[in-house]
Amino acid sequence: MLSTPSADLAPLLAAIAGRIGAQHVLTDPSDMAPYLREERGLYQGRTPAVLRPGTSEEVAFIVGACAGAGVPVVPQGGNTGLVGGQMPFGEVLVSLARLDRIRNVDPVDMTMTVEAGCILDKVHEAAEAAGCLFPLHIASQGSCRIGGNLSSNAGGTAVLRYGNARELVLGLEVVLADGRVWNGLKRLRKNNAGYDLKQLFLGTEGTLGIITAAVLKLFPRPVQRTTAFLAVPDPQAALDLLKRLRGEAGDALTTFELMAAFGVETVLKHMPGVVRPFRDTHDWYVLAEFSTPTRAFDLAALMEESLGAAMEAGEVTDAVIxxxxxxxxxxxxxxxxxxxxxxxxxxSIKHDVSVPVSRVPEFLGRALPACMAALPGLRPCPFGHVGDGNIHFNLSQPVGMEKAAFIGMWETFNRIVHDIVVDMDGSIAAEHGIGVLKREELAHYADPVGLDLMHRLKAALDPAGALNPGKVIAS
Structure with missing residues (x-):
C-alpha cells in the first residue's frame, strides 16, 4: 500500500483537497485502513488516497478531475459488499459516506429522496417517522448505505412482497464517467418519456456511473404483523407450504425463509441470547411472516388457521407463532x-444463487449430495429467501480440515454448484452482485450475446474504463 501519493498524483489530490477540504483527502495508511478491509477477508484493498466528498457536486468534480488526469476511481458506500465490488486495487477510492442527507419525504407521493451515503437503518427510521415503510431489509442494514444497496440491487427478506432494490426506485441522480451529472430524480409512478435510464445504473456496481441520490418508493406501514417459526419435513414440503400461505394470505405473506438444521444449530451454539424454538431438532425450518397495513381482518387468526391446515396436510410438523x-x-x-x-x-465457501421457485427442492436435492460426495465431512449450510428462489448455499469446512486447504477448493465447488444452477435456468448471482469474486464465473456462464451487450454498454458510458475497473466484466 502506498503511504503517500505518487508525485504525479500530487497536483490532482491538491486540486481535489482545495474543493472538498484537505481533511477529506486521506493518504495516511492508518486513516485509509478501514476502507480497505473487506468483510470476508477475501480481498485487501490498496489505494493512493481515500476521497470523502460531501455533495453530489463534489463527487462530480472528483470524477471529472480524475478523468482528465487518466486516474480510475472506485466508489464505496458502507463497505459491506460480499463480492469485492467496493475494493480498490490501486485506484483512487471515493467514499460516499458523507452524502448522508435525506432530502425529502413525501407521504402523499409515498416517496423519499435520499443521498447515496444514507445508512439503510436511517432510511427506515425516516420512513417510519412519516408513517410509512421502506421495505428493503438486509442483515447489514445498520452499516450498509443505500447507494451500495442500489448499485448491487440488494434483495433481502421482503423481496417476496416488495421486490428487489431496483423495484423500489423511481429516480436517480448519477455522476457519469466524464464528471457530468444526470439528474433523473423524478417522483413519477408513470414515465414513458424515452429509455428508462435509471436501470442502467441499478445493479451495475458503479461500473457505468456513480449513484449519488435516489427517489425511493414508500409503502403503507403495517399495523399487524405475525411471525411464525416452523419445522417442515423437507424442502418440497416447504414449497407446498409456500403455495398454501401465498394462496390464503396473498400479499400479506411478506417473508418465507428456509433454513437447514446445521445453520439453526450453529446460531444456537455461537450467538448469545438466542432461544431454541422447539424442544426437538428438525432437519428443516421455515420462518414465515404475515404483515398488513389494514385491520380489516385478524392476521394472527389467519396465520393460525393456515398453519393448522398445513399441519393436517403434513407440510408442517411443529410450529410456534x-x-x-x-x-x-x-x-x-x-x-x-x-x-x-x-x-x-x-x-466457509459461499454461493448466492437463485433458481425458479418451483425448482428449489430439486436444486437442493442435486447440489447437496454432489458437494458432499466431493468432500467427505463437508457441512452444508443452505438457507435463504426460498419465496423468491434465492438460496445462500454456504458450505462449512469439515471438522479438523485446514481452513486454507478448504478455501482452496472454492473453484471446485463453484463448478459443482454453478453447473447445476445454470442447468436449471438459474443465476449464479442472486443478490450480492458479481464484483471481483464472480467476474470469471460470469464470463464462463453468461450468454455470449448478453456479455457482448455488457461490454458495449461499458464502452459507451465509460470508454476509458475509469469507473470501478475490473469489476463485473473484465476491462
Missing amino acids: AASETQAANMWRLREDMSEAQKHEGG
Whole structure:
C-alpha cells in the first residue's frame, strides 16, 4: 500500500483537497485502513488516497478531475459488499459516506429522496417517522448505505412482497464517467418519456456511473404483523407450504425463509441470547411472516388457521407463532445471525444463487449430495429467501480440515454448484452482485450475446474504463 501519493498524483489530490477540504483527502495508511478491509477477508484493498466528498457536486468534480488526469476511481458506500465490488486495487477510492442527507419525504407521493451515503437503518427510521415503510431489509442494514444497496440491487427478506432494490426506485441522480451529472430524480409512478435510464445504473456496481441520490418508493406501514417459526419435513414440503400461505394470505405473506438444521444449530451454539424454538431438532425450518397495513381482518387468526391446515396436510410438523415482539425478534435472529455464526465453524465457501421457485427442492436435492460426495465431512449450510428462489448455499469446512486447504477448493465447488444452477435456468448471482469474486464465473456462464451487450454498454458510458475497473466484466 502506498503511504503517500505518487508525485504525479500530487497536483490532482491538491486540486481535489482545495474543493472538498484537505481533511477529506486521506493518504495516511492508518486513516485509509478501514476502507480497505473487506468483510470476508477475501480481498485487501490498496489505494493512493481515500476521497470523502460531501455533495453530489463534489463527487462530480472528483470524477471529472480524475478523468482528465487518466486516474480510475472506485466508489464505496458502507463497505459491506460480499463480492469485492467496493475494493480498490490501486485506484483512487471515493467514499460516499458523507452524502448522508435525506432530502425529502413525501407521504402523499409515498416517496423519499435520499443521498447515496444514507445508512439503510436511517432510511427506515425516516420512513417510519412519516408513517410509512421502506421495505428493503438486509442483515447489514445498520452499516450498509443505500447507494451500495442500489448499485448491487440488494434483495433481502421482503423481496417476496416488495421486490428487489431496483423495484423500489423511481429516480436517480448519477455522476457519469466524464464528471457530468444526470439528474433523473423524478417522483413519477408513470414515465414513458424515452429509455428508462435509471436501470442502467441499478445493479451495475458503479461500473457505468456513480449513484449519488435516489427517489425511493414508500409503502403503507403495517399495523399487524405475525411471525411464525416452523419445522417442515423437507424442502418440497416447504414449497407446498409456500403455495398454501401465498394462496390464503396473498400479499400479506411478506417473508418465507428456509433454513437447514446445521445453520439453526450453529446460531444456537455461537450467538448469545438466542432461544431454541422447539424442544426437538428438525432437519428443516421455515420462518414465515404475515404483515398488513389494514385491520380489516385478524392476521394472527389467519396465520393460525393456515398453519393448522398445513399441519393436517403434513407440510408442517411443529410450529410456534410469536406471542410477543421479543419472541418474534428471537425467531428473526435464528435467520439473520446465521452468516455471523457460521464464521465460528471455520472456513466457509459461499454461493448466492437463485433458481425458479418451483425448482428449489430439486436444486437442493442435486447440489447437496454432489458437494458432499466431493468432500467427505463437508457441512452444508443452505438457507435463504426460498419465496423468491434465492438460496445462500454456504458450505462449512469439515471438522479438523485446514481452513486454507478448504478455501482452496472454492473453484471446485463453484463448478459443482454453478453447473447445476445454470442447468436449471438459474443465476449464479442472486443478490450480492458479481464484483471481483464472480467476474470469471460470469464470463464462463453468461450468454455470449448478453456479455457482448455488457461490454458495449461499458464502452459507451465509460470508454476509458475509469469507473470501478475490473469489476463485473473484465476491462
